[in-house]
Amino acid sequence: MFAVVMLSGIYGLLSASFFVVMDAVDVAFTEASVGAGISTLLMLTAVAMTGRTEHVTRHKPYLAFAVVFVTGCLLIYGTLDMPYFGSPDAPSHQHVAPRYINDSMQETGMPNMVTSVLASYRGFDTFGEVTVIFTAGIGVLALLSVVRGRESDAEIETLNDSMHEQYLILRIVIKMLIPFILLYAFYVQFHGDFGPGGGFQAGVIFASAIILYVMLFGLGTARRVINQSFIQILSAIGVLIYGCVGLVSILNGGSFLDYSVLSDDALAGQHLGILLIELGVGCTVASVMIIIFFKFAERNEYIQSKNGKST
Amino acid sequence: MILGLYNYWIVVVLMMIGLYIIIAHGNLIKKIVGLNIFQTSVFIFYISIGNVEGGTAPIWGEGITLYSNPLPHVLILTAIVVGIATTALGLALAVRLKEAYGSIEEDDIQAMDDQKTDNKHC
Known part of the structure; x- marks a missing residue:
């Protein structure tokens, strides 16, 4: 199982390079941080909790193979x-795409067409997707939350001491790298x-910096640094910012998520709207990723302590 | 040339690998890996549709006339992040199943469920 997880991480990185070759830089960015980073980590944690070995399948897979082969053909x-x-001249380049390519520079003033389509032309879709991410975060919270007693500081200290010797070089390097990763996330x-770049990528990069910290310094220390309920509120605030921008543009006389009315100048309004929306997206994505990782790690700790007591 | 369709064939092969893993493996984590491969094949399908020969990345620049189609990029960009969130939800379900049944093999869970219903009938 361990090999499967590592291979899927490599596969994620490879598909990111496919996307670069096909001129989709924004997508490659996201896939590199998600596919090679966070999804591998989550899989590893899940495998640690569910066991590394797999049963040998008893039934013959010929039927499955036949079905798959016929479907493929x-x-x-x-x-x-x-x-x-x-x-x-493919049909997909005919309908709305020329409008986005030719007019988005004049209409939104953004050189990156992907961002202007994402946040402005198709703002509704993105709103829906942010809500899906938020809902998935709630789902993981509901499934994996553990009621946990207060742990003493002494316990944390001893844990830290025991880990200090083990990963000394890793810890020092990561400690130096984390500020740069966070800074880079803000830049993106x-x-x-x-x-x-944009909210989705920045959120994932920000979360991966925090996750690195949690992995090297242990859950106990991380819990003292990062307030869990704050992160949970932040994930809701992100969706709220997004929705509020839409409502404000209605109040200013436009339609939902029409940013041109946010300011006297239509272009400045578009800039402001897109910036705020990306901020909302970034907040939600980063905090949901952090919540998910924290919940998996806490569950792992809980299962291990339960196993430790029973043996 | 029919070979100009090779991008779709790669997508179909990847998609079928994913489908095979989902059907043939009983382990729930492996099924999720299979779903991920299936999902990535759809991503590659969309991005390859958006690609234009000789075009550049869709970021406005002086003197560039041919860009790739930005629309599939937007759709897939969000789909990747939604994908990881839903994968996490799937993994969370697998973890809870492991706690409840002590196994994440489909056959074992099915057998335990069958036994339970049999006991109820008797």
């Missing part, structure tokens, strides 16, 4: 009518209008 037959790879957050 049918799908490949279906692709014969598709437009060729990279052809500029606020530079998303001009270059690749």
Whole structure:
């Protein structure tokens, strides 16, 4: 199982490089931080909790193979009518895409079309997606929360001492790196209008810095540094900021999520709206990722302490 | 040239690998890995549709006329982050199942459930 998890991490990094080759820099950015970073970590924690070995399957997989083979052949037959790879006159490049490419610079004043489409033209979609992420965070909270007694400071100290010797070099290097990772996350957050980046990527990068800290310094120390209920409130605040920007634009006489009315100048309004929305997205994504990791790690600790007591 | 369709074939192969893992493996964590592979194949499908030969990344620049289609990029960018959130939810369910049944093998869980209903009938 361990090998499976590591291979899927490598697969995530590889698919990020596919996306760079296909000119999708924003997507590659996200995939590199999510696929190679956070998803591998979560899988590892889950494998640690559920056991490393897998039963040998007793039934023969021929039927499954046949089904998959037939489906694959049918799908490949279906692709014969598709437009060729990279052809500029494919149907997907005809409808709204030329508008986004030609006019988004004048209409929103953002060089990065992906950001302007994400936050302005398709703001509704993104709102929905942020809500899905928030809901997933609530789900993990509901499934994995542990009622935990207060632990004494002495306990934390002894844990820290025992770990101090073990990962000395890693700890020092990570300690130096964390501020830079956080700074980089903020850069990605606020530079998303001009270059690749934005709330989604920044949120994931920010969360990965915190997760690194938790992994090396232990849950107890991290709990004292990061207030759990604050993070939970922050994840809701992100969605709230997003919705409020929409409401404010209604109050200013526009339609929901129409940022042009936020300021006297339409372009400045667009800038302000997109910046605020990216901030909301960043808050929610970062805090949901941190919540998810914390809950997995706490559950792991809980299971281990339970096993320790029973043996 | 029919070889110009190779991007779709890669997607189909990846998708079928994912589907096979979901069907053939009983281990719930492996099923989630399979779902992830399936999901990535859809991502690659969208991004390859958005690609234009000779185009550049969709960031406005002086003198550039041909860009890739930004719309699939937006859709997939958000889908990746939503994907990890839902994967985490799936893993959380697997962890709770492990606690409740002591196993994350589909067959074992099914057997335990069957036994329970049999006992109720008797």
